[in-house]
Amino acid sequence: MNEIKQYISELLTQNNVPIPKNRMKLFEEFAQDETNINTVKVIQENEKMIVDNWKIKSTIQDIIEKHLVIPNAMVGKFYEAKLDFVKLGMNDIIFSEFEDLLSYGLEYDNETETIKGDPTQSGDFKIKMKFRISGELEDSTLNEKQVSLIINANPKSLWKDLPSTQTEDNYWKADNAQDFQPLGNKHLVVASKRGRSHANVGSFRDDDFAFKNFPETGWNVVCVADGAGSATLARQGSKIACDGIIDYFTENLNAASFSEFDSLIQEHNAGTGEDIQKKLNLFVYNKLGRAAFNVHQKLEDFALKTETNLKDFHSTLIFVLFKKYEFGYAILSFGVGDCPIGLLNKDLTEIKLMNWLDVGEYGGGTRFITMPEIFSSDKFGTRFGFKLVEDFSYLMLMTDGIYDPKFVVEANLEKIEKWQEFLEDLGGNNEENIKVEFKAENLEVANQLSAWMDFWSPGNHDDRTLAVIF
Amino acid sequence: MRRLPVYLLLDTSGSMSGEPIEAVKNGVQVMISSLRQNPQAIETAFISIITFDTTAQQIVPLTDLASFQMVDLKASGVTALGEALKLVSSCMEREVAKTTMEQKGDWKPLVFIMTDGIPTDNWQNGLTEFKKHKTAFTIACAAGNGADTNVLKQITNDVVSLDTADSGSIAKFFLWVTASIGVSSTKVEDSGKEVQGLKELPPPPSELNIVV
Numbered sequence: 306m307n308e309i310k311q312y313i314s315e316l317l318t319q320n321n322v323p324i325p326k327n328r329m330k331l332f333e334e335f336a337q338d339e340t341n342i343n344t345v346k347v348i349q350e351n352e353k354m355i356v357d358n359w360k361i362k363s364t365i366q367d368i369i370e371k372h373l374v375i376p377n378a379m380v381g382k383f384y385e386a387k388l389d390f391v392k393l394g395m396n397d398i399i400f401s402e403f404e405d406l407l408s409y410g411l412e413y414d415n416e417t418e419t420i421k422g423d424p425t426q427s428g429d430f431k432i433k434m435k436f437r438i439s440g441e442l443e444d445s446t447l448n449e450k451q452v453s454l455i456i457n458a459n460p461k462s463l464w465k466d467l468p469s470t471q472t473e474d475n476y477w478k479a480d481n482a483q484d485f486q487p488l489g490n491k492h493l494v495v496a497s498k499r500g501r502s503h504a505n506v507g508s509f510r511d512d513d514f515a516f517k518n519f520p521e522t523g524w525n526v527v528c529v530a531d532g533a534g535s536a537t538l539a540r541q542g543s544k545i546a547c548d549g550i551i552d553y554f555t556e557n558l559n560a561a562s563f564s565e566f567d568s569l570i571q572e573h574n575a576g577t578g579e580d581i582q583k584k585l586n587l588f589v590y591n592k593l594g595r596a597a598f599n600v601h602q603k604l605e606d607f608a609l610k611t612e613t614n615l616k617d618f619h620s621t622l623i624f625v626l627f628k629k630y631e632f633g634y635a636i637l638s639f640g641v642g643d644c645p646i647g648l649l650n651k652d653l654t655e656i657k658l659m660n661w662l663d664v665g666e667y668g669g670g671t672r673f674i675t676m677p678e679i680f681s682s683d684k685f686g687t688r689f690g691f692k693l694v695e696d697f698s699y700l701m702l703m704t705d706g707i708y709d710p711k712f713v714v715e716a717n718l719e720k721i722e723k724w725q726e727f728l729e730d731l732g733g734n735n736e737e738n739i740k741v742e743f744k745a746e747n748l749e750v751a752n753q754l755s756a757w758m759d760f761w762s763p764g765n766h767d768d769r770t771l772a773v774i775f
Numbered sequence: 776m777r778r779l780p781v782y783l784l785l786d787t788s789g790s791m792s793g794e795p796i797e798a799v800k801n802g803v804q805v806m807i808s809s810l811r812q813n814p815q816a817i818e819t820a821f822i823s824i825i826t827f828d829t830t831a832q833q834i835v836p837l838t839d840l841a842s843f844q845m846v847d848l849k850a851s852g853v854t855a856l857g858e859a860l861k862l863v864s865s866c867m868e869r870e871v872a873k874t875t876m877e878q879k880g881d882w883k884p885l886v887f888i889m890t891d892g893i894p895t896d897n898w899q900n901g902l903t904e905f906k907k908h909k910t911a912f913t914i915a916c917a918a919g920n921g922a923d924t925n926v927l928k929q930i931t932n933d934v935v936s937l938d939t940a941d942s943g944s945i946a947k948f949f950l951w952v953t954a955s956i957g958v959s960s961t962k963v964e965d966s967g968k969e970v971q972g973l974k975e976l977p978p979p980p981s982e983l984n985i986v987v
Contacts, residue, residue: 377842429808457841463814502965505814534966705967716876763818764776766964 309345310336361440368395368436369450377455378424380462384411385421397438402447404433409456427458461761467507469499476541480510485751488518488525490629491700491774492745495527496755500706501766511539511620512704512768515547517555522563524628526554529770531644531704533619533673542618545607546674549600550624557596558626566592566635570693574632589691593639597622597674597688604675615675622674623660623702627774634697638690641679643671645708645718648692649699649728656724659690662715699728699743699775706769710762735760743775778881779819779960780837780871783952784859785848786890787826790921791940792850795891798942800848802949809953811840816960819882823866827859828852837870856894860901860930867908882963883911885970886931887952891918891940894926902930911959911969912976916948917986924986933973934986947982 313336317324324332335341373393378384390398403413403420409432410425432454435447469480483496499510511532518525530546532539569585572578600622608615621642628635638646640660648657663672672679679685708718711730717723733740737760741753758769785799803824810816817840824835829852835843867884874880915927919940927934937944954977959970970976979985 372847374844377844379841429804453844455844457811457817460814460817460841463812463817502815502961535968714877714879762776764964766815767967 309342312345312349313341357440361438364397364438365448368398368438369448371395373434373450373452375420375452375454377457378409378411379457380424380427380459382424382459383421384424385419388418388420390418397440398436399439400437400447402435403452404435406432409454424456427456430454430456460763464501464505464766465507466501466504469503469507469509474509476509476538476544478510478513478540478544480504481755482510482514483751483755484516485748486516486518487745488516488527488774489523489627491525491627492743493525493527493772493774494741494743494750494754495529495770495772496751496758497770498706498755498758498768500768503768505766509540510768511543512706512770513540513543513547513620514702514770514772515551516772517551519554519558522558522560522628524554524558524563524626525774526551526558526624526626527702527772527774528622528624529644529702529704529772530623530674531621531642531706531768531770533621533671534767536617536619538613538617539620541607542604542620542673542675543622545604545618546600546620546622547624549603550596550622553596553599554626557592562592567630570630570635573693586689586691589637589689590686593624593626593637593689594685596624597639597641598680601674601677601680619673619675621663621671621704625659625700625702625774627700633693633695636690636692636694636697636700639688640690641672641674641688643708644702644704645712646690647699647701647703647718647724648694648697649701649724650694651696651698653698653725653728654721656719656721657692658718659692660688662718664715699773701774702770702772704768704770706765706767707758707771709767710760710765731757737761743773777819777879777963778821778837778839778872779956779963780867780881780884781820781822781956782825782837782863782866782884782886783822784825784827784856784863784886784888784890786828786854786856786892786918787848787850787852788828788854788892789851790892794942795918795940795945796848796850798940798945799889799949800845801942802945802952804845805946806949806953806956807840807843807845810956813957813960815964816957817841819960819964820956823870825859825863825866827855827862829855831855831859831862833862833866837866853895854890854892855896856888856890856926857896857898857901859888860898860905864901864904864908867910883909883969885956885959886910886913888913888915888927888930889918889948890916890922890927892921893923898926905930912972914952914955914973916983918945918948928986935979935983936986937982938984944982947980951977951979951983 375386402415406413411420411422413420431451434450434452480499485494495514497512497514514529516527528547528550530543532543566588573581604618621644623640623644623646626637638659643662643664646659711727712718731741739757741757821837821839823837825833834846872880913931915931915934917924917936924934962970
C-alpha cells in the first residue's frame with residue numbers, strides 16, 4: 306500500500322502539484338481508493354513492459370551489431386563449426402536458424418547450434434542468421450543478422466594445367482617423360498615431370514635426364530639435370546647437359562680408354578701396386594672432369610651459335626657411371642648444383658651421399674654447369690664421388706623438386722631414417738596410397754613412379770625428376 | 776613449408792577517419808579475396824595487420840590467407856609510427872621461423888607501411904629496432920600531403936606517395952600491394968628466390984608516385 310502512496314506522491318510532485326500538509330488526510334484516502342490503486346498497478350505494469358521491451362530491442366541490436374566470426378570453410382573439405390553463443394556474448398539467443406546454407410552445401414542444426422557439411426562453392430558470402438532471444442513471444446517474427454561466410458577454393462583446384470605449346474618453341478620438350486630399362490645387370494626407372502608452377506602458366510619443363518649402357522665395356526651412365534627457373538632457355542640447358550654427357554662418353558668411353566681403370570681396380574683388390582687410391586681418384590677426376598668440361602663447352606658453343614647468353618642456359622648437372630665387377634660395383638659420380646645422388650646399401654641401413662650440394666644461405670646459392678668459374682675453383686676436385694661396394698639396393702639421382710619436399714634440408718640427406726621414410730613413401734605410405742614396386746619384372750614401374758610423382762606438397766611445385774637404379 | 780610473411784602497418788590515427796579508413800578496410804578485404812584466388816599466394820602468403828594510432832597494436836597475428844578474417848578498423852588518436860616499427864620488429868622476431876640445420880625457415884618478410892601523417896612519437900627508436908631485421912623489402916606509402924616522405928625515406932628506400940588519401944587512390948595502392956604479394960609468392964615458389972625491392976615488383980599505377 307505504501308508503494309502506491311509513494312508512487313502517486315512522486316507523480317504529483319513531478320507534475321508540480323505539491324500536497325499541502327493540511328490535505329494529507331485527504332491524500333491518504335485518495336491513495337487507498339481502489340480505482341486509483343488499480344490504475345497505478347496498470348501504469349506500473351506498462352512501465353515494466355516498456356523497460357523490458359527496450360531491453361529486448363537493445364539486446365537484439367547488440368547481437369546484430371556484434372561481429373560473429375565463424376571459421377572459414379574450404380570447398381570439398383568437411384566443415385563443422387559450432388556457434389558457441391555463450392562464448393560469443395550472445396547467450397540470450399534461444400532459437401536460431403540460417404537461410405540459404407544448403408546452396409553452399411551446408412546445413413545448420415539448431416539443436417547443437419552447428420553449421421556443417423561439404424562446402425560446394427567458393428567465395429565471400431553473406432548469410433542470414435534468424436534468431437529469437439529470451440523474452441520475445443514464441444510467435445514473434447525472427448530477427449535477422451548478416452554473417453560473413455568465407456569458403457575458400459581448394460588450392461589444388463586453383464592450379465591450371467596449361468599445355469606447353471609445341472609448335473611455338475624451338476626447345477620444346479614433353480611435359481612428362483619416363484622410362485624403364487635394364488641397365489647392365491641392374492634396372493633403371495626414371496620419371497621427370499613438369500612442375501605445377503610451370504603447368505599453371507603453360508611454360509616448359511626445365512628438368513631433364515639421359516642414360517646409356519655401354520655393352521662393350523660394361524659401363525652405364527645416368528644423368529639428371531635441373532634447368533634454373535630464372536634462366537629463359539634452361540629447358541635446353543638441361544637437355545644439352547644430359548645429352549652432352551651421353552655423347553661425350555659414347556665417343557670417349559671405350560675399352561682402350563677405360564682398361565686402365567679395370568687394372569687399377571684389380572690392383573686395388575689384390576692390394577698390390579702403389580698409390581692405387583690416388584690413381585683411381587685421379588682417373589675419376591680426369592675422365593668425369595673432362596666430360597663435365599666438355600658439356601660446359603657445348604653449352605658455350607650453343608649460346609654463341611644461337612647468339613644468346615650462356616647464363617640463359619643455366620642448369621645443374623649430376624651424373625653417375627657404374628660398372629659391375631666380380632667383387633661388386635664401382636660407382637663414379639660428378640655433381641654441380643643442388644641435386645643429390647644417394648647410394649643405399651643392400652640392407653638399407655646406410656646412406657652414402659655421392660656429392661655435396663651447392664646451397665647458399667639464402668637459397669639461390671646454387672652453381673650451374675654453365676658457370677666457367679666452377680672449373681677453376683679449388684672446390685672442383687671435391688665435386689667427384691667414387692665408391693666400391695659389394696652391392697647396393699638403390700642408387701638415386703633426383704632434382705630439388707623431389708629433394709625439397711621430401712628431405713627439406715640438406716642435413717636430412719645424411720640420415721638413413723629419412724631415406725627409409727622416403728622408401729616407405731615410395732612404397733605406398735603416402736596420402737594417395739600410390740605404390741612404386743621396384744621389381745625388374747614390374748613393367749608398370751615407370752607409370753607407378755610417374756603417378757607417385759604427382760604428390761601434393763604445398764609450396765613445392767617445381768619440376769620433379771627421380772632416377773632410381775635398382 | 777616456407778611461409779612468406781607479409782606485415783601491413785596501417786595508420787589508424789584520427790586524420791584517417793571517414794573515407795580513408797573505410798577505403799583501407801575495403802582495400803584489405805579486396806586484397807585478401809583476390810590473393811585467395813592465387814594458388815601460389817594461398818599456399819605461401821601469411822598476413823598480419825598492425826595498426827598504429829596513439830599506440831600500436833597487432834590486430835591480426837600472422838595468419839594464412841585461407842583462415843584470415845578481417846577485423847574492424849577505427850580511426851582516432853595520434854600517430855605512433857615508432858611504436859609500430861618496434862612492434863613489427865618483435866612480431867617478426869617471434870613469428871618468422873629462422874633457417875636452421877634441421878628446418879628451412881620462412882622467406883624474408885614483406886612489410887608495407889601506410890600513413891597519412893607525421894609520427895608523433897620517437898620514431899627513430901623504433902627504426903633502430905626495425906633495422907635489426909632483414910626484410911625482402913619494405914614499402915612505405917605516404918597517403919596525401921600530410922605525410923612526411925623524408926621520414927619514410929629513412930625507414931626504407933622504397934617510398935611511394937598518393938596525392939590524396941581518397942578512396943580511389945587508396946584502393947589503387949592496395950591493388951598494387953596485392954599484385955606485389957602475388958609476384959613475390961610466385962617468385963619464391965618458382966625460383967626459390969625472394970623479390971629484392973621495388974624494381975622487381977609490378978609497375979605501380981599512375982596514382983602512385985615513386986619518391987626518389
